[in-house]
Amino acid sequence: AAMETSSVSIGARRPPGIVRQIRREERRRDVRSVTRIRASGSKAEEYVVSDRTKRLLEGCCKIGPSETEGKPQAGGAGGGTTLEALRRVDGVWRSIRNMPEGDAAGPAPVFVTESSVRLDTNRCDYDVAVCGGTLGILVATALQARGQRVVVIERGPLRGRDQEWNISRPELESLVALGVLTQAQCDEVITKEFNPIRCGFYDGESGAPSGDASAIEPAIVTKDILNTGVKPSLLLDAIRGNFEAKGGVVLEKTAISGISVRPDGAELDTSPLDGGDGPGGITARLVVDCMGFASPIVRQARWGQKPDGVCLVVGACARGFDESANESADLIYTTTDITAIDQSKGQYFWEAFPAGSGPEDRTTYMFTYIDAHPSRPSLADLLDDYWDLMPKYQGLDSIDDVELLRVLFGYFPTYRDSPLPARWDRITQIGDASGMQSPLSFGGLAALLRHLPRLTDAMEDALLSDLLDRDCLAAMNQYQPALSASWLFQKCMSVSPGTSPPDGFINKLMRINFGVMSSLGDEVMRPFLQDVVKFGSLGKTLVTMTTREPMFVPQILIQAGPGPIVDWFRHFIALGAYDLAAGIAESPIAAPVCRALMGTAPSRELIEKARNGEAARSEADFAWDFAVLDKRQKFMLRRKVEAWKWGSGRDYDDQHA
Ligand SMILES: Cc1cc2nc3c(=O)[nH]c(=O)nc-3n(C[C@H](O)[C@H](O)[C@H](O)COP(=O)(O)OP(=O)(O)OC[C@H]3O[C@@H](n4cnc5c(N)ncnc54)[C@H](O)[C@@H]3O)c2cc1C
Structure with a gap:
């Protein structure tokens, strides 16, 4: 799991006053001494968890019975508990930092094998096996709504986690059109809507005190962006209900331990865990890997490759914030300059929003972008800073003034060659496993909702056209210049080892960038805040930044380095080319020609219509087919046209029309 949470109840608990008093007493006893643990891993080092972190994590779980007490924890990004979870996630993060690269990593652990021996079956058990049930259940339900026979296999319980996902309402409502959720269910899974949404960056030169957000003028104040809080457990429950009601199969507490890819299907080795309900093996025509960052399939595909x-x-x-000040959210905020984090340097960013569990409840995340150099800090190091900085950021005296309901910690890896190119026939990645989410926000749900209509069409097309080889699957997850261009932004927001930019560099960059976007208006700013990078908007922003701050641009180039800048420029040009191609493909003259070349993708709906004698409509649907390309070429062209549209961010215009 890339992300863990220590969760406790928001129900029965001691009165906040008593909790605060106990906490204050504990704090007085708190010693700044640390517990030193000899870490395991390829490179021995000292792993330090401060007594304060131990006390707060342990206390967090003592305040009341967990909302999930008695129920097994959900897995994946965000599942888990407490100090043990912190040690475990830090252990994985440490092993990533110290991992050998390339040939030095030795042979990859084998999870997927390929064989030319056909499956001994007339028909696979399922059309699609979705591995991993967090975002996997969304994908499964969308495919099932298209008439596919789908199974979801989940190692843990399929129940969502105790956290909140923030998305924009239109993104969530896109599930209605896909038949995944009803409009009424959409309304039910929303636990909170909040406004306004702010972005702001500390300016040390202004003389403002560091640490306190109230002293920092927001660069942007907007509304209705990522302002909808969704509870994963409610969302997943509702979708699962719809999936099972229509005959979908969920196998919980069932781990997949290997996949054998054959010419006519894939065979999944499944082992029921702890009372789980899976059979010993399952066959499917297509395997959808939704097992997150830690997917064993991705691990094999990326063996020896450190995240970039x-x-x-x-x-x-936490509970106990001033209710009257708990309505707005910060999308991205800084309250300090670049600071020392253990042996490294980095810039801390903040996100904060009201939680749906109660009017005094607020979630605050502190994050930093870095590389995976061995000297990088642990999550325990960050937590130590968080206990000090969060109260200042939110105008509290101390962390003990609020009651911790959940503590979260994790790492999100990024690879420059994302989305992950398909490695095998019959296996495709979706969700965090695919690397399709923005390297800036890591909003995996938001990214999936944006791409799900396209991916559902593409997977249905691949299944009905029987085009499930590696090249066809790679065409579904192909290069997206907008995603690749975003990678440089992450780099500019981090401090590379051996470099020492001025302490205020990243804040200045952010202030200029967000100030320019704000002045260019909603058309530029709103897509960017929702992880959509568009050629025109990016071009305008860069030109305006250069004219407004000509002396700062060379500093950006120096800080990013010539290699990444050249690389980024390539993606920027590709973004322009994709935008042009998508525009032409959608133009009144070219669109019919394009459609006639691509033909109409097969779908169960069309097949049913034809079967039911609705020939007239079916013919109309299938009309305009020049029939100059074969089935495979048409499939590839359909994927290319989608790649132009989604890769250039033009899909945003449809969703937000
Ligand atoms: C604290 C936090 C806050 C977030 N906030 C937001 C937000 O506001 N908006 C947003 O869009 N995104 C948000 N995200 C990101 C979002 O949670 C992730 O993108 C999302 O959970 C990814 O889902 P996934 O299904 O791809 O992977 P995961 O959540 O990692 O799920 C993978 C699943 O695969 C299962 N699995 C793994 N191995 C096996 C196996 N061998 N056999 C069977 N099953 C297996 C796991 O048990 C797990 O359930 C947040 C993440 C965190 C941690």
Whole structure:
């Protein structure tokens, strides 16, 4: 799991006053001494968890019975508990920092094998096996709504985690059109809507005190962006209900331990865990890997490859904030300059929003972008800073003034060659496993909702056209210049080892960038805040930044380095080319030609219509087919046209029309 949470109840508990008093007494006893643990891993080092972190994590779980007490924890990004979870996640993060690269890593652990021996079956058990049930259940339900026979296999319980996902309402409502959720269910899973949404950056030169957000003028104040709080457990429960009601199969507490890819299907080795309900093996025509960052399939595909960037995040949902000031959210905020973090340097960013569990409850995340150099800090190091900085950021005297309901910590890896290119026939990645989410926000749900209509069409097309080889699957997850261009932004927001930019450099960059976007208006700013990078908007922003701050641009180039800048420029040009191609493909003259070349993708709906004698409509649907390309070429062209549109961010215009 890339992300863990220490969770406790928001129900029965001691009165906040008593909790605060106990906490204050404990704090007085708190010693700044640390517990030193000899870490395991390829490179021995000291792993330090401060007594304060231990006390707060342990206390967090003592305040009341967990909302999930008696129920097994959900897995994946965000599942888990307490100090043990912190040690475990830090252990994985340490092993990533110290991992051998390339040939030095030795042979990859084998999870996927390929064989030319056909499956001994007339028909696979399922059309699609979705591995991993967090975002996997969304994908499964969308495919099932298209008439596919789908199974979801989840190692843990399929129940969502105790945290909140923030998205924009139209993104969530896109599930209605896909038949995944009803409008009424959409309204039910929303636990909170809040406004306004702010972005702001500390300016040390202004004389403002560091640490306190109230002293920092926001660079942007907007509304209705990522302002909808969704509870994963409610969302997943509702979708699962819809999936099972229509005959979908969920196998919980069932781990997949290997996949054999054959010419006519894939065979999944499944082992029921701890009372789980899976059979010993399952066959499916297509395997959808939704097993997150830690997917064993991705591990094999990326063996020996260190992430190019990492976002470390720690945070908490806490009770006891001033209710009258708990309506707005910060999308991204800084309250300090670049600071020392253990042996490294980095810039801390903040996100904060009201939680749906109560009017005094607020979630605050502190995150930093770094690389996976061995000297980088642990999550325990970040938590130590969080206990000090969060109260200042939120105008509290001390961390003991609020009641911790949940503590969260995790790492999000980024690879520059994302989304992950398909490695095998019959296996495709979706969700965090695919690397399709923005390297800046890591909003995996938001990214999936944006791409799900396209991916559902593409997977249905691949299944009905029987085009499930590696090249066809790679065409579904192909290069997206907008995603690749975003990678440089992450790099500019981090401090590379051996470099020492001025302490205020990243804040200045952010202030200029967000100030320019704000002045260019909603058309530029709103897509960017929702992880959509568009050629025109980016171009305008860069030109305006250069004219307004000509002396600062060379500093950006020096800080990023010539290699990444050249690389980024390539993606920027590609973004322009994709935008042009998508514009032409959608133009009144070219669109019919394009459609006639691509033909109409097969779908169960069309097949049913034809079967039911609705020939007239079916013919109309299938009309305009020049029939100059074969089935495979048409499939590839359909994927290319989608790649132009989604890769250039033009899909945003449809969703937000
Ligand atoms: C604290 C936090 C806050 C976040 N906030 C937001 C937000 O506001 N908006 C947003 O869009 N995103 C947010 N995200 C990101 C979002 O949670 C992730 O993008 C999302 O959970 C990814 O889902 P996934 O299904 O791809 O992977 P995961 O959540 O990692 O789930 C993978 C699943 O696969 C299962 N699995 C793994 N191995 C096996 C196996 N061998 N066999 C069977 N099953 C297996 C795991 O048990 C797990 O359930 C947040 C993440 C965190 C941690």
